[in-house]
Amino acid sequence: xxxxxxxxxxxxxxxxxxxxxxxxxxxxxxxxxxxxxxxxxxxxxxxxxxxxxxxxxxxxxxxxxxxxxxxxxxxxxxxxxxxxxxxxxxxxxxxxxxxxxxxxxxxxxxxxxxxxxxxxxxxxxxxxxxxxxxxxxxxxxxxxxxxxxxxxxxxxxxxxxxxxxxxxxxxxxxxxxxxxxxxxxxxxxxxxxxxxxxxxxxxxxxxxxxxxxxxxxx
Amino acid sequence: xxxxxxxxxxxxxxxxxxxxxxxxxxxxxxxxxxxxxxxxxxxxxxxxxxxxxxxxxxxxxxxxxxxxxxxxxxxxxxxxxxxxxxxxxxxxxxxxxxxxxxxxxxxxxxxxxxxxxxxxxxxxxxxxxxxxxxxxxxxxxxxxxxxxxxxxxxxxxxxxxxxxxxxxxxxxxxxxxxxxxxxxxxxxxxxxxxxxxxxxxxxxxxxxxxxxxxxxxxxxxxxxxxxxxxxxxxxxxxxxxxxxxxxxxxxxxxxxxxxxxxxxxxxxxxxxxxxxxxxxxxxxxxxxxxxxxxxxxxxxxxxxxxxxxxxxxxxxxxxxxxxxxxxxxxxxxxxxxxxxxxxxxxxxxxxxxxxxxxxxxxxxxxxxxxxxxxxxxxxxxxxxxxxxxxxxxx
Numbered sequence: 161x162x163x164x165x166x167x168x169x170x171x172x173x174x175x176x177x178x179x180x181x182x183x184x185x186x187x188x189x190x191x192x193x194x195x196x197x198x199x200x201x202x203x204x205x206x207x208x209x210x211x212x213x214x215x216x217x218x219x220x221x222x223x224x225x226x227x228x229x230x231x232x233x234x235x236x237x238x239x240x241x242x243x244x245x246x247x248x249x250x251x252x253x254x255x256x257x258x259x260x261x262x263x264x265x266x267x268x269x270x271x272x273x274x275x276x277x278x279x280x281x282x283x284x285x286x287x288x289x290x291x292x293x294x295x296x297x298x299x300x301x302x303x304x305x306x307x308x309x310x311x312x313x314x315x316x317x318x319x320x321x322x323x324x325x326x327x328x329x330x331x332x333x334x335x336x337x338x339x340x341x342x343x344x345x346x347x348x349x350x351x352x353x354x355x356x357x358x359x360x361x362x363x364x365x366x367x368x369x370x371x372x373x374x375x376x377x378x
Numbered sequence: 379x380x381x382x383x384x385x386x387x388x389x390x391x392x393x394x395x396x397x398x399x400x401x402x403x404x405x406x407x408x409x410x411x412x413x414x415x416x417x418x419x420x421x422x423x424x425x426x427x428x429x430x431x432x433x434x435x436x437x438x439x440x441x442x443x444x445x446x447x448x449x450x451x452x453x454x455x456x457x458x459x460x461x462x463x464x465x466x467x468x469x470x471x472x473x474x475x476x477x478x479x480x481x482x483x484x485x486x487x488x489x490x491x492x493x494x495x496x497x498x499x500x501x502x503x504x505x506x507x508x509x510x511x512x513x514x515x516x517x518x519x520x521x522x523x524x525x526x527x528x529x530x531x532x533x534x535x536x537x538x539x540x541x542x543x544x545x546x547x548x549x550x551x552x553x554x555x556x557x558x559x560x561x562x563x564x565x566x567x568x569x570x571x572x573x574x575x576x577x578x579x580x581x582x583x584x585x586x587x588x589x590x591x592x593x594x595x596x597x598x599x600x601x602x603x604x605x606x607x608x609x610x611x612x613x614x615x616x617x618x619x620x621x622x623x624x625x626x627x628x629x630x631x632x633x634x635x636x637x638x639x640x641x642x643x644x645x646x647x648x649x650x651x652x653x654x655x656x657x658x659x660x661x662x663x664x665x666x667x668x669x670x671x672x673x674x675x676x677x678x679x680x681x682x683x684x685x686x687x688x689x690x691x692x693x694x695x696x697x698x699x700x701x702x703x704x705x706x707x708x709x710x711x712x713x714x715x716x717x718x719x720x721x722x723x724x725x726x727x728x729x730x731x732x733x734x735x736x737x738x739x740x741x742x743x744x745x746x747x748x749x750x751x752x753x754x755x756x757x758x759x760x761x762x763x764x765x766x767x768x769x770x771x772x
Contacts (some may be wrong), residue, residue, distance in 0.1 A: 273464070273466075275462060275463075275464035275465075275466045276464075276466045276467075276468060276469075278431070278462060278466060279460065279462055279464075279465075279466025279467075279468075280466075280468075280479075281431060281455070282429060282431055282455060282460035282462070282539075283455060283456065283460055283479055283480050283483070283529075283530075284452050284453070284454075284455035284456030284457075284458075284480065284483060285452075285479075285483065286452060289483070294468055294470075297470045298468075298469065298470050371470075372469075372470035372471070372513075373513060374469050374470045374471065374472065374513030374514060374515060375469055375470050
């Protein structure tokens with residue numbers, strides 16, 4: 161353990177650099193995943209058939225091992241010159257994030273009490289107003305839970321992206337394994353874990369700020 | 379605004395029979411029309427066609443002369459108050475924001491919205507400063523539905539649709555909400571379509587009742603009509619075998635009381651009153667002060683051999699009714715004395731009239747005849763005077 165500590169002290173600049181890379185990859189991926197997943201989740205609440213297909217596909221995505229997914233993407237993305245590096249890493253994380261985000265958005269929007277929607281429509285809200293002023297605010301906390309899962313998971317899977325040269329804290333882990341350098345492996349693993357915990361905590365705070373007090377449990 | 383339904387029919391594609399079938403009725407402006415029937419009779423569908431939450435299959439609906447199908451649906455709904463049984467308050471919004479929903483949709487400025495919300499909270503008997511910032515989860519059922527009603531009235535719509543608004547509220551609070559709502563309606567005179575399955579609520583709330591069965595309008599009329607002239611066996615069984623007793627709820631004391639009861643004054647001589655009572659075969663006599671305020675009564679037994687004024691012998695009578703109360707309340711108070719009468723006074727205690735047991739029994743008895751439940755021609759007044767003739771009439 162003292163080895164790990166001294167590794168941190170001696171390589172602090174490198175730790176910070178890789179952590180920044182890691183955050184960068186995960187942040188870009190999660191932002192894209194939210195921008196695609198939330199609208200998709202909302203959209204499929206209006207289309208039951210699409211809902212079944214989309215949730216099925218997103219579920220299948222989750223079963224593909226990340227290493228395999230990176231491998232599959234190399235020849236495909238090589239066509240545009242991005243077979244390895246940051247681009248396939250982000251794409252993979254976006255794909256993995258879809259299931260928790262879409263599924264939670266879909267379930268939360270669907271679960272809004274129909275009588276509340278009826279009241280909104282009956283008072284003369286448009287369908288869009290009911291969605292944006294009633295359903296989404298009410299679903300926010302469950303959507304956030306999905307995003308949180310996506311973030312934590314992306315931080316973990318992001319470590320593997322170092323394997324295809326995307327950088328990030330996974331770099332320590334892979335280097336450590338090839339060099340049989342335990343302190344390096346530990347440093348990478350601990351950093352990833354700490355990052356996941358911190359990210360989860362930050363999202364909880366954001367969630368508390370954004371979700372209405374009226375929806376919190378007594 | 380008057381609401382006119384003409385040959386309104388609603389057919390759902392998969393359903394074997396129409397949900398609403400050729401219903402025509404006119405709801406006069408400023409009245410409460412109750413749609414009633416057992417579940418699945420089409421009452422809610424009918425109501426929801428008025429604000430186009432459901433589209434009519436055929437027929438037309440006009441509000442204030444304008445066909446709803448030709449109006450912008452969003453504008454139409456914003457001009458109609460809407461209250462539902464589940465209340466449907468937005469849980470993520472404060473009471474203020476809930477009530478301000480339609481004013482905000484209509485783009486009212488902040489001050490006008492704020493003033494209106496406070497005005498409405500006061501109207502529904504909730505303190506604005508306490509309740510404005512609360513969330514729906516911090517309200518009791520009764521409070522929540524008060525907010526629901528306030529929210530529906532926010533933009534002062536001339537028409538309101540209420541779908542079993544008090545159905546999920548416990549009986550005691552329900553009575554209170556009904557009374558409160560009637561008091562508000564007295565002032566605001568909105569045209570209201572009120573859906574319920576509770577005949578007692580219908581009789582209490584409605585100026586008109588429309589009874590539906592399997593999508594068809596069976597009878598449309600005043601509560602009085604339905605109770606006294608049920609059109610067929612279905613109506614009769616729906617209003618209940620105790621419909622005679624229900625009439626007691628419907629009639630006011632002032633409709634049935636005798637308005638000029640004999641009485642004596644506090645400072646009349648006992649001997650004279652006694653003689654008067656003996657001559658007229660009266661067991662007791664009401665006593666008032668010179669300003670006609672009820673003081674109580676004297677009975678024959680007390681006055682025998684008494685020297686002085688009746689004021690010395692007067693027995694108090696505290697259980698009285700007002701002319702605005704209904705006959706059911708009068709009956710329960712009558713049972714408190716063994717005089718067989720109940721006395722009506724106004725707020726200042728001035729003697730207004732009396733009701734006797736025969737009056738009440740005649741109301742119940744005549745209604746309860748088996749030839750189709752006719753009242754006969756009771757103007758209640760005529761009947762009562764006849765019944766009173768042998769009693770106190772001088």
